[in-house]
Amino acid sequence: MFWKYELSARQPNIVEIDADCEIIGSHASYSLYFTTLSFSGISQLKKINDSAFQNKNFKKFEFEKCPLLEEIGANAFAKCNIKILDLSFCRNLKLIKENSFDESEIEILSLPSSIVELGEGAFGYCYNLREINIPSDINLIKIPNLLFAKTKISSFTITAKVADIQMGAFNGCPLLKDIYFDETNQNIVRRNDCLFSSDLNKIIAIYPNVTEVILPLTLEEIGIYSFSNSYLKSIVIPSTAKKIRKYAFYTAKINEIVFQDDSQLEIIEEFALATISELKLNLSLLKKLSTIESYALFSCNPIVFPENDLFKEIYPAFGNIISSEIPSQVTHIHDDTFIYSRYLSYIGFKENSQLAFIGKNAFSGTNLYKIDIPKSVIIINDRAFYECKRLKYVYFPDDSILKFIGQEAFISCNIESFYIPMRVMNISVSAFSYECYINIQTSPSNSFFFSDRNCLYTGQNQSIFRFLSQNNDFFSVPSFIKEIGKGSFRGSNIERIFISNNVTIIHDYAFYQCPLKVIEFEKNSQLKEIRSYAFAFSNITNFYVPQHVTKLASMAFFGSKLENITFSQESEIFEISSNAFENCKISNIFIPSSLKIIGDNAFKSCTSLNNITFADNSVLESIGEHAFESLSIIHINIPSSVRFIGAYAFYKCNILTEISLSEDSQLESIADHSFESLPIISFLIPSHVRSIGEYAFNKCNSLRSITLAENGVLVNIGSHAFEAIPIVSISIPSSVRVIGPYAFYKCNKLTDIQFSNESNLEELGDYSFEASSLRSIVIPSSVTVIGNNAFSKCSSLTSVIFNSNSHILKLLSNSFILTKISIISFPSSLVFIGDNAFKSVKLSKIEFAGNSSLQYIGSYAFYETSINSLKIPSSVEFIGELAFGNVIADDITLSNTSNLTEIGYKAFCSINASSVILSNVIKIGEEEFFKVIIGSICIPSTVEIIEKNAFGSSTIETITFQNNSQLRSIASSAFYQVIMKSISIPASVEFIGDNAFSSSKLEKVFFEKDSN
Known part of the structure; x- marks a missing residue:
């Protein structure tokens, strides 16, 4: 495959294909803009792939230069401006795929006889197409759907080899008056202005504007699109017909279909009779009809369903239906069957109904006012009657075998009372709207649910399922109750509640958005869990956490009006989960000793919280991300047991000036942004900390003292960790291996940094000390890389010392640019000096070790330095552009044993030296x-x-x-x-x-x- 284009400066709208390619690839012209295609060598072209020239504004493609072309891909020329399409020169062209010329500007079309297949919609929506020239000996077998849809053709000839026509091929062709038929065609028979298969078993198409037709008694199949958009007023379907294929009568103007007695019809396929709004359809006598596919009868009204033992399942098929009776043999009403049939006001079920399953959204959005559910129904699935806003009455017989009511099954209905039959064992907590009062009663024989005037209970786990009392603002939980169920009081008017000591779980959303103000627990409460959103957005102001509660789940009190939270003296609380108290009004909290985990966002945005106290024997191990964000605390004493502080843990605590960590602190990690922008003055990094995350102390503008434990295990100082803080000096422990990018960036007060003699530091990251006020630095011998701009703009830096046993390998770009270093000695280990490393530094002396390993000196590395004498080591292989440009030196020497193989552009431009000695150089480059x-x-x-x-x-x-x-x-x-x-x-x-x-x-x- 080859696609080559050349855009000419003089002819910017011309694209030229000038290679003998065999294939033009998919989207080959993507991002090119042109009006003309010019070819100088496409005689070998065999295939144009999908979308090759889609949406291109050109008017001609030189198909006459493509005699070997075999295939044109899908959408290849869609929406192009080609007006005359002559493919007759392409005598090997066999396939034009779907939508190839869709919505193009074609007016006249000529096809070669070699065509075997035209894809669906290949010339569809070519609104200006008025003339088609098709050779009589064309090999075309099928005329597919939408082939010439929405064109201006007035006639069409069915050629000799065509065996199948989908009448949708001419959908929306208002000028089509005549369809001519090649009498030598042995596959299709023309009879009474209709086209049939040669054996008369299948009707293929009807001629335009025909209003009456008689179908032969041999007919078994009504073909795809065969009567689509037709003007028939009525039709009699012979008893022999077994299939009405998809789209057969789609959007036809017909208003009556009659089925002969003893009809053998078995299936009506999808959309077969769709969007025929005037069609009244009685299928009741069709004894063999087993399947009506999805949307087959969409918009038909009314519909009488077949009453035979084969028709058992109803699929989505309806739109404007007003009422319907479901036959007794039907067992399944599938998902979405009547969804948003907004006129459907009545559904009846024939006597002895066998219906077992009502699917998801089956009646969702309908206009039903009441419904009698047959006793045979076992499952009412999720959203079955969702948003049936008029639905007021739902009836079940006493002997109903219903077992399951799904999620949101009756949400947004107008139900005032509801009876739960005796076999119901599972009702989704969201089955009914929380916002409205429903009088729910249960069958006395139901062993899973029971009710009284206050509540619906589940008998299996002795739980309150739903609070029913509309007017009571106080409720005392019965002593037999062990659980307060999910969403059970949600939407109620309860303001006060007494919880008996047998309750062990308060489930998710139990009091969500309640006006609940007071909650009391019986003495010796056995409560163990408060689950997610249990009191979220409630009006509760005070809460006592009973002794045995081990976990406050995520969002438990989120957004509530809680002001005071109190834990039992013997509290067993283990975890306060994520967002548990977010956006509450708590002002003070005492954290019990048993707590081990404070989750992400646990107290986030508790803007009134000004005091956090931990028990002396606290075992807290983890403080999650954003846990204390946006509080009003001034001081916090973090327990020694804490091992992890998460990202943004104290973010936006704008008046927090003191964070205390004990000397025996077990803290192992300070995560990203943990203390960012806090007004803290000093901080001790405990000895167990292994990493300081990115931005951990970034922009702590008052932080004047950072102490890193000398005997610690700190390995990594993350990027931006101490950026822009006003420390004057710092000692880096020997354990540190990496100082990350921007770690001390813009620390403009920092004048001194000390490294241990036993330092294990390996890397100084990019910009790590840029714009600091360092005056001198001794690089530990363990350092191998000094990153880009590591010491750039350190305008006070006059001395950089590498130890004689240094392992330094690389000084990356700009590493010491804009410093005031005057003398530097490079150790023998150094291999790489990056671009601009010492650019414009007023160096007076550079020394390379006698056994130097230096191989690379980057562009501008020593530009505008003032070196007295320079001897470039023999190991150097590359000197970059302007590396020594504008250098003032007494002499520059390249050793007689030099390995130098490349000197960059102007490498020594404008130098001032008494002598230059070169050796082993093969080329002296341009302006060198x-x-x-x-x-x-x-x-x-x-x-x-x-x-x-x-x-x-x-x-x-x-x-x-x-x-x-x-x-x-x-x-x-x-x-x-x-x-x-x-x-x-x-x-x-x-x-x-x-x-x-x-x-x-x-x-x-x-x-x-x-x-x-």
Whole structure:
């Protein structure tokens, strides 16, 4: 596959395909904008893939240049502006896939005889298409749905080999008057303005504007789209017909369908009779009809269902139905069957109904006022009657075998009373709306539910299922109750409640959004769990947590009006889960000793909370993310048992000035953002802390003292951890291995940093000390990498010392830019000096160890430095662009044993040195020594090329070439404007370019004997 395009500057709207490709790929022209396609070599093209030119604004594709084309993909030319489409030259074209030219501007279409298959909608919605030229010998077998939909064609010829026509092929063709038929076609028979299969078993299509038709008694199948959009007023379906295929009468204008006696009809497929609003349909006498597929009868009204033993399941099929009787043999009403049939006001069930299953959303959004549920129904599924806003009465017979009522089954109904039959064993807590009062009564024989005037109870787990009393504002929980069920008081008017001591669980949403103000527990309460949202958004102001409660679940009191929370002296509380007290009005809390976990957001946004006290023998281990965010505390004493403090734990505690951690603290990790932006003044990092997370103390603008335990196990200081804090000095323990990016960024008061002699530090991250006020630093010998901009903009930094046993490998880009270092000695281990590392630093002395391993000196690395003397180590292999540009030096030497293989553009541009010694260099690059001031330079024998402007505009007094020079080429302007007065050109030189010595001060030029 090959797709090549070239956009011409002079012709910006032309795309040119100029290669002999066989395939143009999917979306090949994506992101290109053009009006013309030009071809110079597509004679080998065999396939144009899907969407290759979709949505392109061009008017012509040169198909005459594609004799080998076999396939055009789906949407390949959809929405293009091609007006005349002549494919007759493509004699190998067999397949045009679905929607290939959909919504294009075609007016005239010509097809080749080689076509075997046209995809659905291939030329559909070509609103201007008025003329189709199809050869009589075309190999086309099927005319698919929507092939010429919404076009302006007035006639069409069914050719000899066509065996199948879907009448939707001509959907919305108002000008189509004539369909001609090739009499040699042996697959299709024309009879009475209809097209049938040759054996008359299947009707394929009806001619346009036909209003009356008689179907043969041999008919077994009414084909797909066969009567779609037809103008028939009525039709008689022969008894022999077994199938009405999908979309057969879709949007037809018919208002009566009659089925002959003894009909053999077995199936009505999806959308077969859909959107025929005037059709009255009686299917009751169809003894063989077993299946009506989804939406087969959508909008038909009324409908009388078949009453036979085969028809047992009803699928979604209806829209405007007003009423219906469900036959007795039906066992299943499936999901969405009558969903939002907004006119449906009555559903009846025939006597002896066998209905067992009412599916999800089966009657959702209907206009039912009452319904009698047959005794055979076992399951009423989720949202079965959801938003039936008029539904007031639901009746069950005494002997109902109903077992299950699903979630939201009767939500948003108008039900005032509800009877629970004797076999019901499972009712979803959300089956009924919480906001409205329902009088629920139960069968005396039901062993799973029972009720009194106050509550509906579940007998199995002795739980309050739903509070029923509309007017009571006080309730005392009976002593036999062990659980207060999920959402049981939600939406009630209860203001006070007494909970007996046998209750062990208060379930999710139990008092959610209640006006509950007072809750009392009986002495010796056995309550163990308060689950999620149990008191969320309630009006409760005071709460006593009984002794045996071990967990307050997530959101338990979220958004409530809680002001005081009290735990028993012997509290067994183990966990306060996430968001448990978020957005409450608590002002003070005492945390019992038993608590081990404070979850994420546990006290978040309790803006009145100004005091948190932990028991002396606290076993708290974890404080979750955002746990104390946005509080009004000034001081907090964190128990020594705490091992983890989560991200943003104290975020936005804007007046928290003191956080106390004991010397024996077990804290192991300080997570990201834990203390960010707090006004704390000092902080002790305990000895067990292994990591300080990102932004942990970022922008603590009052933090003047950070103490890191010397005997600690701290390994990692995260990025931005201490950014912009006003510390003056800090000692980094020997255990630290990584100081992350921006760790001490903009600490503009920081003048001193100390590392232990036994330091294990390996990496100083990017920007780690940028813009600090450090004056000097000794880099620990263990450090291998100093990151990008690590010490950049440290304008007071004058001294950087590497130990003699240093393991430093890399100084990355900008690492010391804009510092005031004057002398630096690089250890032998150093391999890499990055771009701009010492750019514009007023270095006066650079020393490389005698056994230096340095290999790489980056671009601008020492640009504009003031080095007295520079000897570049023999190990150096690469010197980057302007690496030593504008350097002032007495002499620059590249060792005689140099490995240097590449010198970048202007690497030594504008240097000022008394001499430069090069060796082993193969090439002196473009402008490499441009505008230099050099007393003398010796070109080594290894140099083969001196490139353009290599020494241009330079002040060089003497240039010499080593004996046995290999120099072959001196490029144009190589020595332009140099001031030397004489030069001896080696014999090996073969080429001297234009202006090579132009405007120089040369007086004498010598060519060696035997010059080339």
